[in-house]
Amino acid sequence: MKSFIKNRQRIRKALIIFSFVLLPVTFVYISCPIITQGASEGIITGGLIVFILIFISSLFLGRLWCGWLCPAGGLQEIYFQINNKQVNIGRLNWIKYITFLAIFTSIILAIRSAGGLTTIDLFYYTDHGISIAKEGASPKFYGQIIFITIFALSVGKRGFCHYFCPIAVIMITGRKIRNLIRWPALHLSADMNLCTDCRKCSTNCPMGLDVNDMVRRGNMENTECILCGGCVDACPKQAIRYAIH
């Protein structure tokens, strides 16, 4: 356990970048247009099931998926080498809620036009489960990569997550439901008395959050926090930790 904690950020980065490397195989499972296309044919696709599982996970683990496993997150963290500008979160992050609403509505309308969901096809729009092997999949794959790249390079640290990602909204919704009903879930917890305002937590936050300010306000709950543990591991005073409550 001690060696896991010592190497936690290395392990996290390795996992999330490996997830990005697997994206040619997996991108169909996180592609909203392909989920909608499946729904219009009355099919519960593998992607739809992944979205439902992500929602369920968020009820207990918040946005842990974003911090540890999301391939789009892995791609954006690679771009930190080129642009690690902190994102102005409040300005345009409402766009992702509009994106989510548009996609959610289109899935519901697609299900209605198909007369309901009648079959399950886990490997829908893949060739034996491999996304890129499907005929005509390459433009969709490269389109997604280019789109995420534009956000990462123009907006800054995890710009796509902050401004556009509809999957983020699924998890934010799950987290808000949990916070309303309050069952045990994974959180950050901080002791402001230990904090020396060195700001290493803020500098190391891949979401560009002002973690030092969160510690000072005594409120570590933030819809943009992906529970990556970057701040936990960067703090020289061990003022921040993971907690379940």
Ligand code: SF4
């Ligand atoms: S606040 Fe901490 S756990 Fe949350 S995203 Fe930032 S570094 Fe990661």
Ligand code: SF4
């Ligand atoms: S890294 Fe720790 S000590 Fe430094 S500002 Fe953040 S919480 Fe405070």
